[in-house]
Amino acid sequence: MSERGSAALLLAVLLSTAPAAAEPAVTILDLPFKAKEMRGPGSEVATAVATSGLLPLARPKASAADTVPPEDEEAPLAVVWGDEGGAALTLAEGQVRATLLGAEAIEGLAAAETPRGALPGSHRALSGPLSAYLTGPTRASGDGAPAAAGLTIRERQPVAVSADPKPVPVSTTTVPAGPDAVFTRERPRTIRIGGQTAILASTRQGTDAASLVLVGRQGAAPGAAWAVIARTPPQPGGPLSIAGVADFAGAGQMQVATVAGTTLQLWSYANGAFALAGERAGYAGGDGETALAASLDIDRDGIPELALPSAERTSLAILAFKGGVAERARAALSAPAGFGVAALGRGEAARLLVGLADGRVAVVAPDGAKR
Helix, strand or coil, rough: CCHHHHHHHHHHHHHCCCCCCCEEEECCCCCCCCEEECCCCCHHHHHHHHHCCCCCCCCCCEEEHHHHHEEEEECCCEEEEECCCCEEEECCCCCEEEEEEEEHHHHHHHHCCCCCCCCCCCCCEECEEEEEEEEEEEECCCCCCCCCEEEEEEEEECCCCCCCCCCCCCCEEEEEEECCCECCCCCEEEECCCCCCEEEEEEECCEEEEEEEEEEECCCCCCCCCEEEEECEEECCCEEEEEEEEECCCCCCEEEEECCCEEEEEEEEEEEEEEEEEEEEEEEECCCCCCCCCCCCCCCCCCCEEEEEECCCCCCEEEECCCCCCCEEEEECCCEEEEEEEEECCCCEEEEEECCCCCCCHHHHHHCCCC
């Protein structure tokens, strides 16, 4: 046998005996109701549930692998609910545990997501004293889809300490989407840039083009006016959803993952402009009311991965971005992803929650462990 033939045979043997990468394990959470809504850790609803007194004081002791990083301690739980019940989902000893709650109680807390005057069905963004939400319902997008003419920003102003109670002054401004553009129902996201809070939002121009925009202050002076300060080039494929905001590439710079049509794109921001850092086709975005993506840190290296459904929503993909956009795992779902994706924990203990179209909740273990 020639040297080339021997090398080929050796390579074939090595490939056949190498251990296969663990596939994500999928189980169905045992819940006594069909769910239709999900909110992940850090969301306004999850934080409200965690601090409302609805949960029992005594909770299972988590193992070291389940430890949640300090920045997630505000609400290390997810919330799901439907017409007949709800539950707070937490992670302990490698298992997702459900604490049953009344649907009415959760819906009461969720009502705050849509402030008075906001676009119906839209959800606000919060960051300290600042809130941002969509206002001015319009059909100007051309296809009848819900849209908003403006983004309203409310900021609580400092109040001097006094013996007499005084109302907290609030400044309010509304930023237009721009010429021939409207804001989609996608929930705005807050982000810190240059020591200041800015807001990410999704806009549409007509029926077949969408852009990611950054709304920030025009200058560093206190009280500087808010405006759209950056915009991506129009992307084809319909509405653009914001899948995640994190340092996905591990370069010390926040990036924004979006889905336009069925194409996932990674955007970086620097010097007042967005730049496309990578893209990959074949994924589904949310619809404004539903978040269909979640960030998680499987490797515990401080660089998050992103989980989101495939374009047909019949599987959940996990993407990594360091060195380019790459799919590292995919889990088949027993029904299409329907009403949410959320992540609990990190490292080998991380679990992904997927709200399925039939009202069930799937639990995905990225490392393949069947727990």
